[in-house]
Amino acid sequence: MKVSILIFLCFLPFSFGSLSVGFYASTCPLAENVVGDVVQARFIEDSSITAGLLRMHFHDCFVQGCDASILIDPVPAKNRTSEKMANPNLTIRGFDIIDDAKNILETVCPSTVSCADIIALATRDAVALSGGPTYLVPTGRRDGLLSDPSQVNLPGPNHNVSEALSFFTAVGLTLDDMVTLLGAHTVGFAHCNFFQRRLANPDPTLDPTFRTSLAQQCGALSINKNPTVFLEPNTPDLFDNQYYRQILKSKGVLNIDQQLALDPSSKGLVSNYSVDTKGFREKFADAMIKMGNIGVLVGNDGEIRKNCRAFNIPI
Incomplete structure:
Protein backbone atom coordinates (compact mmCIF):
# COMPACT_ATOMS: atom_id res chain seq x y z
CA MET A 1 0.00 0.00 0.00
CA LYS A 2 1.34 3.45 -0.88
CA VAL A 3 0.72 4.91 2.57
CA SER A 4 2.72 2.15 4.28
CA ILE A 5 5.69 2.72 1.96
CA LEU A 6 5.67 6.40 2.79
CA ILE A 7 5.59 5.72 6.50
CA PHE A 8 8.56 3.38 6.28
CA LEU A 9 10.58 6.06 4.52
CA CYS A 10 9.56 8.60 7.13
CA PHE A 11 11.49 6.64 9.75
CA LEU A 12 14.67 8.01 8.18
CA PRO A 13 14.80 11.52 9.71
CA PHE A 14 16.02 14.52 7.78
CA SER A 15 15.36 18.22 8.17
CA PHE A 16 13.11 20.47 6.09
CA GLY A 17 13.38 24.00 7.42
CA SER A 18 12.10 24.07 11.00
CA LEU A 19 10.38 20.69 10.58
CA SER A 20 11.84 17.26 9.92
CA VAL A 21 10.76 14.07 8.20
CA GLY A 22 10.59 11.24 10.73
CA PHE A 23 10.07 13.59 13.69
CA TYR A 24 8.08 10.94 15.60
CA ALA A 25 10.37 8.01 14.76
CA SER A 26 11.44 7.56 18.38
CA THR A 27 8.62 9.20 20.36
CA CYS A 28 5.65 7.70 18.50
CA PRO A 29 6.80 5.36 15.71
CA LEU A 30 3.25 4.29 14.88
CA ALA A 31 1.99 7.85 14.39
CA GLU A 32 1.91 7.89 10.60
CA ASN A 33 0.51 4.35 10.41
CA VAL A 34 -2.36 5.34 12.68
CA VAL A 35 -3.23 8.39 10.59
CA GLY A 36 -2.92 6.42 7.35
CA ASP A 37 -5.24 3.65 8.58
CA VAL A 38 -7.91 6.12 9.72
CA VAL A 39 -7.81 7.99 6.40
CA GLN A 40 -7.94 4.80 4.36
CA ALA A 41 -10.99 3.56 6.28
CA ARG A 42 -12.85 6.79 5.55
CA PHE A 43 -11.67 6.94 1.94
CA ILE A 44 -13.22 3.52 1.29
CA GLU A 45 -16.56 4.95 2.43
CA ASP A 46 -16.21 8.37 0.79
CA SER A 47 -13.46 9.09 -1.72
CA SER A 48 -14.47 12.77 -1.87
CA ILE A 49 -12.89 13.23 1.55
CA THR A 50 -9.59 13.95 -0.23
CA ALA A 51 -10.99 17.30 -1.34
CA GLY A 52 -12.31 17.95 2.15
CA LEU A 53 -8.93 17.40 3.79
CA LEU A 54 -7.11 19.44 1.16
CA ARG A 55 -9.46 22.34 1.82
CA MET A 56 -9.07 21.99 5.60
CA HIS A 57 -5.27 22.03 5.35
CA PHE A 58 -5.33 25.03 3.01
CA HIS A 59 -7.76 27.02 5.18
CA ASP A 60 -5.75 26.27 8.30
CA CYS A 61 -2.35 27.25 6.92
CA PHE A 62 -3.52 30.47 5.27
CA VAL A 63 -4.87 32.12 8.42
CA GLN A 64 -2.10 32.17 11.02
CA GLY A 65 0.02 29.27 9.86
CA CYS A 66 -0.40 25.49 9.95
CA ASP A 67 -1.31 25.30 13.64
CA ALA A 68 -4.66 23.43 13.66
CA SER A 69 -6.51 26.57 14.78
CA ILE A 70 -9.26 25.60 12.33
CA LEU A 71 -10.11 22.58 14.50
CA ILE A 72 -11.12 24.49 17.63
CA ASP A 73 -14.82 24.36 18.46
CA PRO A 74 -16.69 27.52 19.48
CA VAL A 75 -18.26 27.51 22.96
CA PRO A 76 -21.46 29.57 22.68
CA ALA A 77 -22.30 29.17 26.38
CA LYS A 78 -19.09 31.02 27.25
CA ASN A 79 -19.25 33.38 24.26
CA ARG A 80 -16.10 31.85 22.77
CA THR A 81 -15.78 32.00 19.03
CA SER A 82 -13.43 30.13 16.69
CA GLU A 83 -12.33 29.98 13.07
CA LYS A 84 -15.04 27.40 12.40
CA MET A 85 -17.58 30.23 12.65
CA ALA A 86 -16.04 32.18 9.78
CA ASN A 87 -18.11 31.97 6.60
CA PRO A 88 -15.42 30.33 4.41
CA ASN A 89 -15.11 27.51 6.96
CA LEU A 90 -18.78 26.65 7.41
CA THR A 91 -18.58 23.90 4.76
CA ILE A 92 -15.24 22.40 5.83
CA ARG A 93 -15.46 18.59 6.15
CA GLY A 94 -13.34 15.91 7.76
CA PHE A 95 -13.01 17.09 11.36
CA ASP A 96 -14.07 13.67 12.62
CA ILE A 97 -11.18 12.04 10.75
CA ILE A 98 -8.72 14.17 12.69
CA ASP A 99 -10.60 13.34 15.90
CA ASP A 100 -10.45 9.60 15.23
CA ALA A 101 -6.71 9.66 14.57
CA LYS A 102 -6.05 11.85 17.60
CA ASN A 103 -8.08 9.61 19.93
CA ILE A 104 -6.03 6.57 18.92
CA LEU A 105 -2.74 8.45 19.17
CA GLU A 106 -3.58 9.71 22.66
CA THR A 107 -3.86 6.07 23.70
CA VAL A 108 -0.70 4.94 21.92
CA CYS A 109 1.52 7.92 22.80
CA PRO A 110 -0.24 10.59 24.89
CA SER A 111 0.47 14.30 24.37
CA THR A 112 3.00 13.61 21.62
CA VAL A 113 1.53 14.06 18.13
CA SER A 114 0.13 17.48 17.29
CA CYS A 115 -3.22 18.02 15.64
CA ALA A 116 -1.46 20.23 13.07
CA ASP A 117 0.73 17.31 12.03
CA ILE A 118 -2.30 15.01 11.83
CA ILE A 119 -3.94 17.39 9.33
CA ALA A 120 -0.81 17.47 7.16
CA LEU A 121 -0.35 13.69 7.26
CA ALA A 122 -4.03 12.92 6.67
CA THR A 123 -4.10 15.21 3.65
CA ARG A 124 -0.98 13.60 2.19
CA ASP A 125 -2.44 10.11 2.63
CA ALA A 126 -5.79 11.07 1.09
CA VAL A 127 -4.07 12.56 -1.96
CA ALA A 128 -2.10 9.32 -2.42
CA LEU A 129 -5.25 7.20 -2.10
CA SER A 130 -6.86 9.30 -4.84
CA GLY A 131 -4.05 8.44 -7.21
CA GLY A 132 -2.07 11.59 -6.57
CA PRO A 133 1.62 12.00 -5.79
CA THR A 134 3.22 10.39 -2.76
CA TYR A 135 5.52 12.62 -0.77
CA LEU A 136 7.29 12.84 2.57
CA VAL A 137 5.65 15.15 5.10
CA PRO A 138 8.04 17.00 7.43
CA THR A 139 6.54 16.98 10.94
CA GLY A 140 7.19 18.62 14.30
CA ARG A 141 4.44 21.25 14.19
CA ARG A 142 2.80 22.30 17.44
CA ASP A 143 -0.77 23.44 17.93
CA GLY A 144 -1.75 27.09 18.18
CA LEU A 145 -3.33 28.86 21.14
CA LEU A 146 -5.67 31.17 19.24
CA SER A 147 -8.64 30.60 16.94
CA ASP A 148 -10.21 33.88 15.89
CA PRO A 149 -12.82 34.04 13.08
CA SER A 150 -11.98 37.69 12.42
CA GLN A 151 -8.55 36.58 11.16
CA VAL A 152 -10.00 34.31 8.49
CA ASN A 153 -9.32 36.14 5.23
CA LEU A 154 -8.92 33.72 2.35
CA PRO A 155 -8.81 33.91 -1.46
CA GLY A 156 -12.32 33.49 -2.81
CA PRO A 157 -13.87 31.69 -5.78
CA ASN A 158 -14.74 34.94 -7.55
CA HIS A 159 -11.28 36.48 -7.41
CA ASN A 160 -9.15 37.07 -10.48
CA VAL A 161 -5.52 35.91 -10.65
CA SER A 162 -3.94 39.07 -9.25
CA GLU A 163 -6.45 39.28 -6.40
CA ALA A 164 -5.94 35.64 -5.44
CA LEU A 165 -2.17 35.91 -5.79
CA SER A 166 -2.00 38.63 -3.14
CA PHE A 167 -3.14 36.07 -0.55
CA PHE A 168 -0.49 33.57 -1.64
CA THR A 169 2.40 36.03 -1.70
CA ALA A 170 1.37 37.23 1.77
CA VAL A 171 2.27 33.80 3.14
CA GLY A 172 5.43 33.36 1.09
CA LEU A 173 4.04 31.43 -1.86
CA THR A 174 4.54 32.27 -5.54
CA LEU A 175 2.36 32.44 -8.63
CA ASP A 176 3.61 29.00 -9.65
CA ASP A 177 2.69 27.67 -6.21
CA MET A 178 -0.81 29.11 -6.58
CA VAL A 179 -1.43 27.63 -10.03
CA THR A 180 -0.12 24.29 -8.78
CA LEU A 181 -2.08 24.19 -5.53
CA LEU A 182 -5.32 25.14 -7.27
CA GLY A 183 -4.83 21.92 -9.21
CA ALA A 184 -6.34 20.33 -6.09
CA HIS A 185 -9.66 21.32 -7.68
CA THR A 186 -9.22 18.23 -9.85
CA VAL A 187 -11.04 16.41 -7.03
CA GLY A 188 -14.12 17.36 -5.06
CA PHE A 189 -17.06 19.64 -5.60
CA ALA A 190 -18.35 23.16 -5.01
CA HIS A 191 -21.69 24.44 -3.76
CA CYS A 192 -23.64 26.27 -6.43
CA ASN A 193 -23.78 29.52 -4.50
CA PHE A 194 -20.01 29.91 -5.01
CA PHE A 195 -20.46 30.42 -8.76
CA GLN A 196 -24.14 31.29 -9.13
CA ARG A 197 -23.47 34.79 -10.39
CA ARG A 198 -21.60 33.33 -13.39
CA LEU A 199 -24.85 31.61 -14.33
CA ALA A 200 -27.33 34.35 -13.48
CA ASN A 201 -25.39 36.89 -15.52
CA PRO A 202 -23.85 34.73 -18.26
CA ASP A 203 -20.08 34.86 -18.02
CA PRO A 204 -18.62 35.12 -21.55
CA THR A 205 -15.53 33.17 -20.43
CA LEU A 206 -17.70 30.12 -19.64
CA ASP A 207 -18.50 27.59 -22.36
CA PRO A 208 -22.26 28.06 -23.13
CA THR A 209 -23.05 24.35 -23.17
CA PHE A 210 -21.19 23.82 -19.91
CA ARG A 211 -23.01 26.80 -18.40
CA THR A 212 -26.35 25.21 -19.31
CA SER A 213 -25.28 21.97 -17.67
CA ALA A 220 -33.20 27.37 -8.16
CA LEU A 221 -31.10 28.08 -5.07
CA SER A 222 -32.77 28.70 -1.73
CA ILE A 223 -31.89 28.71 1.95
CA ASN A 224 -32.50 24.96 2.15
CA LYS A 225 -31.28 24.06 -1.32
CA ASN A 226 -27.71 24.63 -2.39
CA PRO A 227 -26.62 21.69 -4.58
CA THR A 228 -23.05 20.76 -5.38
CA VAL A 229 -21.30 20.09 -8.69
CA PHE A 230 -17.98 18.46 -9.42
CA LEU A 231 -15.17 20.92 -10.04
CA GLU A 232 -13.78 18.52 -12.65
CA PRO A 233 -16.60 16.26 -13.87
CA ASN A 234 -14.62 13.80 -16.01
CA THR A 235 -12.62 12.10 -13.24
CA PRO A 236 -13.86 13.80 -10.03
CA ASP A 237 -12.46 11.18 -7.63
CA LEU A 238 -9.09 10.81 -9.33
CA PHE A 239 -6.20 13.12 -8.59
CA ASP A 240 -4.89 13.89 -12.08
CA ASN A 241 -4.29 16.85 -14.39
CA GLN A 242 -7.77 16.86 -15.97
CA TYR A 243 -8.56 20.11 -14.15
CA TYR A 244 -6.09 22.00 -16.34
CA ARG A 245 -7.50 20.47 -19.52
CA GLN A 246 -10.99 21.43 -18.38
CA ILE A 247 -10.23 25.10 -17.79
CA LEU A 248 -8.43 25.36 -21.14
CA LYS A 249 -11.78 24.41 -22.71
CA SER A 250 -13.54 27.29 -20.90
CA LYS A 251 -15.11 24.84 -18.45
CA GLY A 252 -13.80 26.17 -15.18
CA VAL A 253 -16.56 26.01 -12.57
CA LEU A 254 -15.22 28.79 -10.35
CA ASN A 255 -14.16 32.16 -11.69
CA ILE A 256 -10.64 31.81 -10.31
CA ASP A 257 -10.31 28.45 -12.09
CA GLN A 258 -11.22 29.94 -15.44
CA GLN A 259 -9.05 33.00 -14.92
CA LEU A 260 -5.96 30.81 -14.50
CA ALA A 261 -6.34 29.70 -18.11
CA LEU A 262 -6.91 33.25 -19.37
CA ASP A 263 -4.45 35.42 -17.47
CA PRO A 264 -1.13 35.89 -19.34
CA SER A 265 0.80 35.32 -16.12
CA SER A 266 -0.64 31.87 -15.46
CA LYS A 267 -1.94 30.39 -18.70
CA GLY A 268 1.48 29.10 -19.75
CA LEU A 269 1.80 26.92 -16.66
CA VAL A 270 -1.80 25.77 -17.05
CA SER A 271 -0.99 24.65 -20.61
CA ASN A 272 2.14 22.86 -19.44
CA TYR A 273 0.35 20.99 -16.67
CA SER A 274 -2.45 19.97 -19.04
CA VAL A 275 0.01 17.77 -20.95
CA ASP A 276 2.69 17.07 -18.35
CA THR A 277 1.15 14.79 -15.74
CA LYS A 278 4.49 13.89 -14.17
CA GLY A 279 5.51 17.52 -13.91
CA PHE A 280 2.27 18.49 -12.23
CA ARG A 281 2.49 15.65 -9.70
CA GLU A 282 6.05 16.55 -8.73
CA LYS A 283 5.34 20.27 -8.45
CA PHE A 284 2.15 19.65 -6.47
CA ALA A 285 4.02 17.58 -3.90
CA ASP A 286 6.65 20.33 -3.60
CA ALA A 287 3.99 23.03 -3.22
CA MET A 288 2.14 21.07 -0.54
CA ILE A 289 5.31 20.66 1.50
CA LYS A 290 6.03 24.37 1.10
CA MET A 291 2.48 25.31 2.13
CA GLY A 292 2.67 22.98 5.12
CA ASN A 293 5.65 24.94 6.42
CA ILE A 294 3.79 28.27 6.62
CA GLY A 295 4.00 29.88 10.05
CA VAL A 296 4.58 26.63 11.91
CA LEU A 297 5.03 26.58 15.68
CA VAL A 298 7.94 24.43 16.86
CA GLY A 299 10.00 23.79 19.98
CA ASN A 300 8.26 25.22 23.03
CA ASP A 301 5.79 27.39 21.13
CA GLY A 302 2.11 26.49 21.22
CA GLU A 303 1.11 23.14 22.69
CA ILE A 304 0.28 19.54 21.85
CA ARG A 305 -3.48 19.38 22.29
CA LYS A 306 -5.03 16.35 23.95
CA ASN A 307 -8.30 17.09 22.15
CA CYS A 308 -7.99 18.70 18.74
CA ARG A 309 -11.22 20.63 19.26
CA ALA A 310 -10.15 22.43 22.44
CA PHE A 311 -7.12 24.13 23.94
CA ASN A 312 -5.52 22.21 26.79
CA ILE A 313 -6.19 25.08 29.20
CA PRO A 314 -9.59 26.63 28.27
CA ILE A 315 -9.57 30.39 27.95
Whole structure:
Protein backbone atom coordinates (compact mmCIF):
# COMPACT_ATOMS: atom_id res chain seq x y z
CA MET A 1 0.00 0.00 0.00
CA LYS A 2 1.34 3.45 -0.88
CA VAL A 3 0.72 4.91 2.57
CA SER A 4 2.72 2.15 4.28
CA ILE A 5 5.69 2.72 1.96
CA LEU A 6 5.67 6.40 2.79
CA ILE A 7 5.59 5.72 6.50
CA PHE A 8 8.56 3.38 6.28
CA LEU A 9 10.58 6.06 4.52
CA CYS A 10 9.56 8.60 7.13
CA PHE A 11 11.49 6.64 9.75
CA LEU A 12 14.67 8.01 8.18
CA PRO A 13 14.80 11.52 9.71
CA PHE A 14 16.02 14.52 7.78
CA SER A 15 15.36 18.22 8.17
CA PHE A 16 13.11 20.47 6.09
CA GLY A 17 13.38 24.00 7.42
CA SER A 18 12.10 24.07 11.00
CA LEU A 19 10.38 20.69 10.58
CA SER A 20 11.84 17.26 9.92
CA VAL A 21 10.76 14.07 8.20
CA GLY A 22 10.59 11.24 10.73
CA PHE A 23 10.07 13.59 13.69
CA TYR A 24 8.08 10.94 15.60
CA ALA A 25 10.37 8.01 14.76
CA SER A 26 11.44 7.56 18.38
CA THR A 27 8.62 9.20 20.36
CA CYS A 28 5.65 7.70 18.50
CA PRO A 29 6.80 5.36 15.71
CA LEU A 30 3.25 4.29 14.88
CA ALA A 31 1.99 7.85 14.39
CA GLU A 32 1.91 7.89 10.60
CA ASN A 33 0.51 4.35 10.41
CA VAL A 34 -2.36 5.34 12.68
CA VAL A 35 -3.23 8.39 10.59
CA GLY A 36 -2.92 6.42 7.35
CA ASP A 37 -5.24 3.65 8.58
CA VAL A 38 -7.91 6.12 9.72
CA VAL A 39 -7.81 7.99 6.40
CA GLN A 40 -7.94 4.80 4.36
CA ALA A 41 -10.99 3.56 6.28
CA ARG A 42 -12.85 6.79 5.55
CA PHE A 43 -11.67 6.94 1.94
CA ILE A 44 -13.22 3.52 1.29
CA GLU A 45 -16.56 4.95 2.43
CA ASP A 46 -16.21 8.37 0.79
CA SER A 47 -13.46 9.09 -1.72
CA SER A 48 -14.47 12.77 -1.87
CA ILE A 49 -12.89 13.23 1.55
CA THR A 50 -9.59 13.95 -0.23
CA ALA A 51 -10.99 17.30 -1.34
CA GLY A 52 -12.31 17.95 2.15
CA LEU A 53 -8.93 17.40 3.79
CA LEU A 54 -7.11 19.44 1.16
CA ARG A 55 -9.46 22.34 1.82
CA MET A 56 -9.07 21.99 5.60
CA HIS A 57 -5.27 22.03 5.35
CA PHE A 58 -5.33 25.03 3.01
CA HIS A 59 -7.76 27.02 5.18
CA ASP A 60 -5.75 26.27 8.30
CA CYS A 61 -2.35 27.25 6.92
CA PHE A 62 -3.52 30.47 5.27
CA VAL A 63 -4.87 32.12 8.42
CA GLN A 64 -2.10 32.17 11.02
CA GLY A 65 0.02 29.27 9.86
CA CYS A 66 -0.40 25.49 9.95
CA ASP A 67 -1.31 25.30 13.64
CA ALA A 68 -4.66 23.43 13.66
CA SER A 69 -6.51 26.57 14.78
CA ILE A 70 -9.26 25.60 12.33
CA LEU A 71 -10.11 22.58 14.50
CA ILE A 72 -11.12 24.49 17.63
CA ASP A 73 -14.82 24.36 18.46
CA PRO A 74 -16.69 27.52 19.48
CA VAL A 75 -18.26 27.51 22.96
CA PRO A 76 -21.46 29.57 22.68
CA ALA A 77 -22.30 29.17 26.38
CA LYS A 78 -19.09 31.02 27.25
CA ASN A 79 -19.25 33.38 24.26
CA ARG A 80 -16.10 31.85 22.77
CA THR A 81 -15.78 32.00 19.03
CA SER A 82 -13.43 30.13 16.69
CA GLU A 83 -12.33 29.98 13.07
CA LYS A 84 -15.04 27.40 12.40
CA MET A 85 -17.58 30.23 12.65
CA ALA A 86 -16.04 32.18 9.78
CA ASN A 87 -18.11 31.97 6.60
CA PRO A 88 -15.42 30.33 4.41
CA ASN A 89 -15.11 27.51 6.96
CA LEU A 90 -18.78 26.65 7.41
CA THR A 91 -18.58 23.90 4.76
CA ILE A 92 -15.24 22.40 5.83
CA ARG A 93 -15.46 18.59 6.15
CA GLY A 94 -13.34 15.91 7.76
CA PHE A 95 -13.01 17.09 11.36
CA ASP A 96 -14.07 13.67 12.62
CA ILE A 97 -11.18 12.04 10.75
CA ILE A 98 -8.72 14.17 12.69
CA ASP A 99 -10.60 13.34 15.90
CA ASP A 100 -10.45 9.60 15.23
CA ALA A 101 -6.71 9.66 14.57
CA LYS A 102 -6.05 11.85 17.60
CA ASN A 103 -8.08 9.61 19.93
CA ILE A 104 -6.03 6.57 18.92
CA LEU A 105 -2.74 8.45 19.17
CA GLU A 106 -3.58 9.71 22.66
CA THR A 107 -3.86 6.07 23.70
CA VAL A 108 -0.70 4.94 21.92
CA CYS A 109 1.52 7.92 22.80
CA PRO A 110 -0.24 10.59 24.89
CA SER A 111 0.47 14.30 24.37
CA THR A 112 3.00 13.61 21.62
CA VAL A 113 1.53 14.06 18.13
CA SER A 114 0.13 17.48 17.29
CA CYS A 115 -3.22 18.02 15.64
CA ALA A 116 -1.46 20.23 13.07
CA ASP A 117 0.73 17.31 12.03
CA ILE A 118 -2.30 15.01 11.83
CA ILE A 119 -3.94 17.39 9.33
CA ALA A 120 -0.81 17.47 7.16
CA LEU A 121 -0.35 13.69 7.26
CA ALA A 122 -4.03 12.92 6.67
CA THR A 123 -4.10 15.21 3.65
CA ARG A 124 -0.98 13.60 2.19
CA ASP A 125 -2.44 10.11 2.63
CA ALA A 126 -5.79 11.07 1.09
CA VAL A 127 -4.07 12.56 -1.96
CA ALA A 128 -2.10 9.32 -2.42
CA LEU A 129 -5.25 7.20 -2.10
CA SER A 130 -6.86 9.30 -4.84
CA GLY A 131 -4.05 8.44 -7.21
CA GLY A 132 -2.07 11.59 -6.57
CA PRO A 133 1.62 12.00 -5.79
CA THR A 134 3.22 10.39 -2.76
CA TYR A 135 5.52 12.62 -0.77
CA LEU A 136 7.29 12.84 2.57
CA VAL A 137 5.65 15.15 5.10
CA PRO A 138 8.04 17.00 7.43
CA THR A 139 6.54 16.98 10.94
CA GLY A 140 7.19 18.62 14.30
CA ARG A 141 4.44 21.25 14.19
CA ARG A 142 2.80 22.30 17.44
CA ASP A 143 -0.77 23.44 17.93
CA GLY A 144 -1.75 27.09 18.18
CA LEU A 145 -3.33 28.86 21.14
CA LEU A 146 -5.67 31.17 19.24
CA SER A 147 -8.64 30.60 16.94
CA ASP A 148 -10.21 33.88 15.89
CA PRO A 149 -12.82 34.04 13.08
CA SER A 150 -11.98 37.69 12.42
CA GLN A 151 -8.55 36.58 11.16
CA VAL A 152 -10.00 34.31 8.49
CA ASN A 153 -9.32 36.14 5.23
CA LEU A 154 -8.92 33.72 2.35
CA PRO A 155 -8.81 33.91 -1.46
CA GLY A 156 -12.32 33.49 -2.81
CA PRO A 157 -13.87 31.69 -5.78
CA ASN A 158 -14.74 34.94 -7.55
CA HIS A 159 -11.28 36.48 -7.41
CA ASN A 160 -9.15 37.07 -10.48
CA VAL A 161 -5.52 35.91 -10.65
CA SER A 162 -3.94 39.07 -9.25
CA GLU A 163 -6.45 39.28 -6.40
CA ALA A 164 -5.94 35.64 -5.44
CA LEU A 165 -2.17 35.91 -5.79
CA SER A 166 -2.00 38.63 -3.14
CA PHE A 167 -3.14 36.07 -0.55
CA PHE A 168 -0.49 33.57 -1.64
CA THR A 169 2.40 36.03 -1.70
CA ALA A 170 1.37 37.23 1.77
CA VAL A 171 2.27 33.80 3.14
CA GLY A 172 5.43 33.36 1.09
CA LEU A 173 4.04 31.43 -1.86
CA THR A 174 4.54 32.27 -5.54
CA LEU A 175 2.36 32.44 -8.63
CA ASP A 176 3.61 29.00 -9.65
CA ASP A 177 2.69 27.67 -6.21
CA MET A 178 -0.81 29.11 -6.58
CA VAL A 179 -1.43 27.63 -10.03
CA THR A 180 -0.12 24.29 -8.78
CA LEU A 181 -2.08 24.19 -5.53
CA LEU A 182 -5.32 25.14 -7.27
CA GLY A 183 -4.83 21.92 -9.21
CA ALA A 184 -6.34 20.33 -6.09
CA HIS A 185 -9.66 21.32 -7.68
CA THR A 186 -9.22 18.23 -9.85
CA VAL A 187 -11.04 16.41 -7.03
CA GLY A 188 -14.12 17.36 -5.06
CA PHE A 189 -17.06 19.64 -5.60
CA ALA A 190 -18.35 23.16 -5.01
CA HIS A 191 -21.69 24.44 -3.76
CA CYS A 192 -23.64 26.27 -6.43
CA ASN A 193 -23.78 29.52 -4.50
CA PHE A 194 -20.01 29.91 -5.01
CA PHE A 195 -20.46 30.42 -8.76
CA GLN A 196 -24.14 31.29 -9.13
CA ARG A 197 -23.47 34.79 -10.39
CA ARG A 198 -21.60 33.33 -13.39
CA LEU A 199 -24.85 31.61 -14.33
CA ALA A 200 -27.33 34.35 -13.48
CA ASN A 201 -25.39 36.89 -15.52
CA PRO A 202 -23.85 34.73 -18.26
CA ASP A 203 -20.08 34.86 -18.02
CA PRO A 204 -18.62 35.12 -21.55
CA THR A 205 -15.53 33.17 -20.43
CA LEU A 206 -17.70 30.12 -19.64
CA ASP A 207 -18.50 27.59 -22.36
CA PRO A 208 -22.26 28.06 -23.13
CA THR A 209 -23.05 24.35 -23.17
CA PHE A 210 -21.19 23.82 -19.91
CA ARG A 211 -23.01 26.80 -18.40
CA THR A 212 -26.35 25.21 -19.31
CA SER A 213 -25.28 21.97 -17.67
CA LEU A 214 -24.26 23.79 -14.48
CA ALA A 215 -27.53 25.72 -14.41
CA GLN A 216 -29.50 22.48 -14.70
CA GLN A 217 -27.55 20.88 -11.88
CA CYS A 218 -27.91 23.89 -9.60
CA GLY A 219 -31.58 24.66 -10.26
CA ALA A 220 -33.20 27.37 -8.16
CA LEU A 221 -31.10 28.08 -5.07
CA SER A 222 -32.77 28.70 -1.73
CA ILE A 223 -31.89 28.71 1.95
CA ASN A 224 -32.50 24.96 2.15
CA LYS A 225 -31.28 24.06 -1.32
CA ASN A 226 -27.71 24.63 -2.39
CA PRO A 227 -26.62 21.69 -4.58
CA THR A 228 -23.05 20.76 -5.38
CA VAL A 229 -21.30 20.09 -8.69
CA PHE A 230 -17.98 18.46 -9.42
CA LEU A 231 -15.17 20.92 -10.04
CA GLU A 232 -13.78 18.52 -12.65
CA PRO A 233 -16.60 16.26 -13.87
CA ASN A 234 -14.62 13.80 -16.01
CA THR A 235 -12.62 12.10 -13.24
CA PRO A 236 -13.86 13.80 -10.03
CA ASP A 237 -12.46 11.18 -7.63
CA LEU A 238 -9.09 10.81 -9.33
CA PHE A 239 -6.20 13.12 -8.59
CA ASP A 240 -4.89 13.89 -12.08
CA ASN A 241 -4.29 16.85 -14.39
CA GLN A 242 -7.77 16.86 -15.97
CA TYR A 243 -8.56 20.11 -14.15
CA TYR A 244 -6.09 22.00 -16.34
CA ARG A 245 -7.50 20.47 -19.52
CA GLN A 246 -10.99 21.43 -18.38
CA ILE A 247 -10.23 25.10 -17.79
CA LEU A 248 -8.43 25.36 -21.14
CA LYS A 249 -11.78 24.41 -22.71
CA SER A 250 -13.54 27.29 -20.90
CA LYS A 251 -15.11 24.84 -18.45
CA GLY A 252 -13.80 26.17 -15.18
CA VAL A 253 -16.56 26.01 -12.57
CA LEU A 254 -15.22 28.79 -10.35
CA ASN A 255 -14.16 32.16 -11.69
CA ILE A 256 -10.64 31.81 -10.31
CA ASP A 257 -10.31 28.45 -12.09
CA GLN A 258 -11.22 29.94 -15.44
CA GLN A 259 -9.05 33.00 -14.92
CA LEU A 260 -5.96 30.81 -14.50
CA ALA A 261 -6.34 29.70 -18.11
CA LEU A 262 -6.91 33.25 -19.37
CA ASP A 263 -4.45 35.42 -17.47
CA PRO A 264 -1.13 35.89 -19.34
CA SER A 265 0.80 35.32 -16.12
CA SER A 266 -0.64 31.87 -15.46
CA LYS A 267 -1.94 30.39 -18.70
CA GLY A 268 1.48 29.10 -19.75
CA LEU A 269 1.80 26.92 -16.66
CA VAL A 270 -1.80 25.77 -17.05
CA SER A 271 -0.99 24.65 -20.61
CA ASN A 272 2.14 22.86 -19.44
CA TYR A 273 0.35 20.99 -16.67
CA SER A 274 -2.45 19.97 -19.04
CA VAL A 275 0.01 17.77 -20.95
CA ASP A 276 2.69 17.07 -18.35
CA THR A 277 1.15 14.79 -15.74
CA LYS A 278 4.49 13.89 -14.17
CA GLY A 279 5.51 17.52 -13.91
CA PHE A 280 2.27 18.49 -12.23
CA ARG A 281 2.49 15.65 -9.70
CA GLU A 282 6.05 16.55 -8.73
CA LYS A 283 5.34 20.27 -8.45
CA PHE A 284 2.15 19.65 -6.47
CA ALA A 285 4.02 17.58 -3.90
CA ASP A 286 6.65 20.33 -3.60
CA ALA A 287 3.99 23.03 -3.22
CA MET A 288 2.14 21.07 -0.54
CA ILE A 289 5.31 20.66 1.50
CA LYS A 290 6.03 24.37 1.10
CA MET A 291 2.48 25.31 2.13
CA GLY A 292 2.67 22.98 5.12
CA ASN A 293 5.65 24.94 6.42
CA ILE A 294 3.79 28.27 6.62
CA GLY A 295 4.00 29.88 10.05
CA VAL A 296 4.58 26.63 11.91
CA LEU A 297 5.03 26.58 15.68
CA VAL A 298 7.94 24.43 16.86
CA GLY A 299 10.00 23.79 19.98
CA ASN A 300 8.26 25.22 23.03
CA ASP A 301 5.79 27.39 21.13
CA GLY A 302 2.11 26.49 21.22
CA GLU A 303 1.11 23.14 22.69
CA ILE A 304 0.28 19.54 21.85
CA ARG A 305 -3.48 19.38 22.29
CA LYS A 306 -5.03 16.35 23.95
CA ASN A 307 -8.30 17.09 22.15
CA CYS A 308 -7.99 18.70 18.74
CA ARG A 309 -11.22 20.63 19.26
CA ALA A 310 -10.15 22.43 22.44
CA PHE A 311 -7.12 24.13 23.94
CA ASN A 312 -5.52 22.21 26.79
CA ILE A 313 -6.19 25.08 29.20
CA PRO A 314 -9.59 26.63 28.27
CA ILE A 315 -9.57 30.39 27.95
